[in-house]
Amino acid sequence: MKRIVFLIFVMLTIVSINLFSQELDPLLKLLIEKKVLTEDEAVSVQKEYDKKKSEEKEATKKVVAEETKNFKSVSDALKGLKIGGTYFLSYQNGTQFDATQEDAKKSYNKFVLKRGYLDVRKEITPYLAVRFTPDITLDSSGDYKLRMKFLYADFHYKGNSYFSNPHFEVGMIHFPWFDMEENINIYRMQDSHFLDRLGLAQTADVGMLFGVNFGEPLSKDYQERVSKAYPGKWGSFEIGIYNGGGYTANEKNTNKVLASRISFRPIPNHLPGLQFHLFGVTGKGNVADNLRYDKDGIFKNRKIYPDWKLLAFITTYQHPWFNIVGQYFEGEGNLSGNLYYTPSNYVPQLVSAEDIFKSCSNKGYSFFTDVKLGEKKKWSIMGRFDYFDPDTKDILIITNSEDVQKRYIYGVAYKIYQNNIVLFDYQRLTHSRYFKADEKIPNEDRWQLTLQIKF
Numbered sequence: 369m370k371r372i373v374f375l376i377f378v379m380l381t382i383v384s385i386n387l388f389s390q391e392l393d394p395l396l397k398l399l400i401e402k403k404v405l406t407e408d409e410a411v412s413v414q415k416e417y418d419k420k421k422s423e424e425k426e427a428t429k430k431v432v433a434e435e436t437k438n439f440k441s442v443s444d445a446l447k448g449l450k451i452g453g454t455y456f457l458s459y460q461n462g463t464q465f466d467a468t469q470e471d472a473k474k475s476y477n478k479f480v481l482k483r484g485y486l487d488v489r490k491e492i493t494p495y496l497a498v499r500f501t502p503d504i505t506l507d508s509s510g511d512y513k514l515r516m517k518f519l520y521a522d523f524h525y526k527g528n529s530y531f532s533n534p535h536f537e538v539g540m541i542h543f544p545w546f547d548m549e550e551n552i553n554i555y556r557m558q559d560s561h562f563l564d565r566l567g568l569a570q571t572a573d574v575g576m577l578f579g580v581n582f583g584e585p586l587s588k589d590y591q592e593r594v595s596k597a598y599p600g601k602w603g604s605f606e607i608g609i610y611n612g613g614g615y616t617a618n619e620k621n622t623n624k625v626l627a628s629r630i631s632f633r634p635i636p637n638h639l640p641g642l643q644f645h646l647f648g649v650t651g652k653g654n655v656a657d658n659l660r661y662d663k664d665g666i667f668k669n670r671k672i673y674p675d676w677k678l679l680a681f682i683t684t685y686q687h688p689w690f691n692i693v694g695q696y697f698e699g700e701g702n703l704s705g706n707l708y709y710t711p712s713n714y715v716p717q718l719v720s721a722e723d724i725f726k727s728c729s730n731k732g733y734s735f736f737t738d739v740k741l742g743e744k745k746k747w748s749i750m751g752r753f754d755y756f757d758p759d760t761k762d763i764l765i766i767t768n769s770e771d772v773q774k775r776y777i778y779g780v781a782y783k784i785y786q787n788n789i790v791l792f793d794y795q796r797l798t799h800s801r802y803f804k805a806d807e808k809i810p811n812e813d814r815w816q817l818t819l820q821i822k823f
Contacts, residue, residue: 499522529583540572549561569649
């Protein structure tokens with residue numbers, strides 16, 4: 369009998385332990401003490417509460433997991449995304465040629481928004497990136513409008529020790545040479561660089577381009593102290609095929625323009641900043657395929673389809689304290705197709721009829737340098753000289769339509785922070801052409817203060 373009683377006591381103890389093995393809520397314990405609830409009822413309430421709490425916890429986990437997934441999607445979308453901007457904010461005071469004025473000069477005094485890049489770049493995969501860069505432009509009516517400067521896909525690869533960083537661009541892309549020039553002469557804020565300003569080529573166009581560096585990249589020390597652009601030990605190469613109208617004009621014909629640049633570092637171990645470049649363009653000016661002269665005379669119905677050819681020899685030197693760019697070119701015509709001999713240039717016995725509607729042969733040269741000052745290189749002085757002869761055959765001079773131009777630029781710059789710069793410069797443009805029998809086009813002078821914002 370005693371054994372039976374003992375077994376019953378053990379079983380009751382086990383059941384009690386199971387019932388109260390789960391800690392009751394303090395409020396339920398209080399209700400038991402006040403005899404509002406029995407122990408069984410309290411345990412039942414506790415179980416229901418724990419079940420509901422567990423369900424809520426699982427639901428919360430699902431919500432957190434979903435939000436984490438969404439956040440990861442946003443994070444993946446932002447990975448490799450870079451958004452930047454480049455703005456040129458300028459004040460100008462000067463004179464320009466205007467034959468209607470008594471002294472043939474028209475004064476101006478104005479603030480100008482010269483550039484307004486929004487630069488968006490995205491690394492989609494380790495071998496594919498894209499770039500989207502709209503810019504502002506001031507049209508003839510004085511209205512600022514948005515236009516596209518770059519929009520392309522860039523396929524790239526690390527390469528090897530012989531050919532490093534090969535890349536292939538397609539879309540509205542770089543035109544060879546100008547991107548390299550802007551990494552040496554950083555004062556694009558002053559105005560367009562030499563060949564671009566003359567209208568002989570533009571910095572971007574629709575097409576496709578292949579580029580590669582020769583040899584392994586230069587040391588990180590050189591790239592940090594001097595330049596990271598096109599750092600191939602022995603140089604670099606680019607070749608592209610384009611519509612030919614540039615990024616500011618529609619394609620007007622079926623011709624495609626071929627452009628290329630090859631750069632060579634002759635002694636990279638001793639003078640890594642010294643490079644020799646060859647830049648060339650061949651194609652047709654951007655005029656319609658079927659454009660013909662429609663006025664009566666010996667030239668009626670003659671086709672107007674001028675060549676566009678350019679060959680430039682360039683030497684550059686980059687150093688932590690100074691930079692030098694020297695350029696010389698010879699060419700025929702220009703990208704817009706409006707630099708050719710017209711019927712008004714025809715003079716019997718002096719000018720051959722065969723030369724009419726052919727591209728004008730031209731040449732020119734430019735020299736640029738800047739020198740950094742001060743221990744922190746915050747200050748710098750810069751200078752540039754451009755020379756352009758639009759007609760080396762001297763056909764235009766016969767009819768007083770040749771204008772040999774010389775441009776002088778001097779400036780002082782202060783680096784606020786990284787690529788944020790203030791530039792104060794003076795520019796003079798001289799002409800050889802007479803706009804009257806005894807009067808040359810007067811000099812055009814300009815003072816300019818420009819703030820470059822870049823991030």
